[in-house]
Amino acid sequence: MSDHRTEPRRRGDQLLAAIYDAVLAELTQHGYAAVTMETVAQRARTGKASLYRRWPTRVEMIMDTIYSRLPADDSMIDTGTLRSDLIMLFERFAGELNGPVGVALRGLWAESLDDPEQHARVRGYSRHGGLRLLRSIVERAAARGEIDPAVITDQRLEAGPAILRYRLLLDGRPLDVAGLVDEVVLPLLAGPTVPTGRPVSGSPARP
Structure with missing residues (x-):
């Protein structure tokens, strides 16, 4: 058996890619609980110190790994029409959530229920990457x-990803991505703009 200490030392992007691959492999083969600094270091053929220099905890390491799976920028999704771009983006999200990324998110959320600080970090990670791409496309x-x-608001952008996460991570039923785009996302983006100083919900709008 080869000893990673005798192999050429990998650095930078090459080492980072090996670590990400190791995390995803552990998630796929053994599940969320099996992902530790030790198991990832062994699989990536590096030392635990290399991991701790990048991430203080396994949670940050796992979160960085799963969001490395998102497209680096919106130029990778540019069909020329909003509907086609949205379908491509949500199909990409769905594909990731049906694999090791979904395994990781279920584990992260379950583990963070009793830890408000970790829950806030997980929630921030889960919203940031996907919403950044979605906002750019829109x-x-x-x-x-x-x-x-004027219709581009956080609430309208968050609706589609929220349904996607619920259906694939919690509910378990198959999801029609084109239906999600056509029935939820596009109607929200085609809806009336929100006027500045809008009245409180339920009160009549002034003429």
């Missing part, structure tokens, strides 16, 4: 004139 569509920029 803003590009607005620049093309497909939608009004």
Whole structure:
């Protein structure tokens, strides 16, 4: 058996890719609980010190790994129309959630229930990457004139990903991605703009 200490030392992006691959392999083969600094270091053929220099805990390591699976930028999803871009993006999300990324998120959320600080970190990670890409795609569509920029709000952007996560991570039923886009995401983005100083919900709007 080869000893990683006798092999050429990997650094930078090469080592990071090996660590990410090791985390995903542990998730796939053994589940969330099996992912430890020790098992990942062994599989990546590196030392635990290399991991701790990058991440203070396994939680940060796992979160960085699963969000490395997102496209680096929105240029990878550019079909020329908003509907097609959204379907491509949500299919990408669904594919990841049906694999080791989904295993990791279920484990992270379950583990964070009794730890408010960790729960906040997990929630922040789970919203940031996907929403960044979604917002970029929607803003590009607005620049093309497909939608009004005024409809781009956090609540409207969060609805589609929230349903996707619920169905694939908690509910377990199959998800029709095109249906999600056509029935939820696009209607929200085609809806009326929110006026500045809108009235409190339930009160009549002034003429």
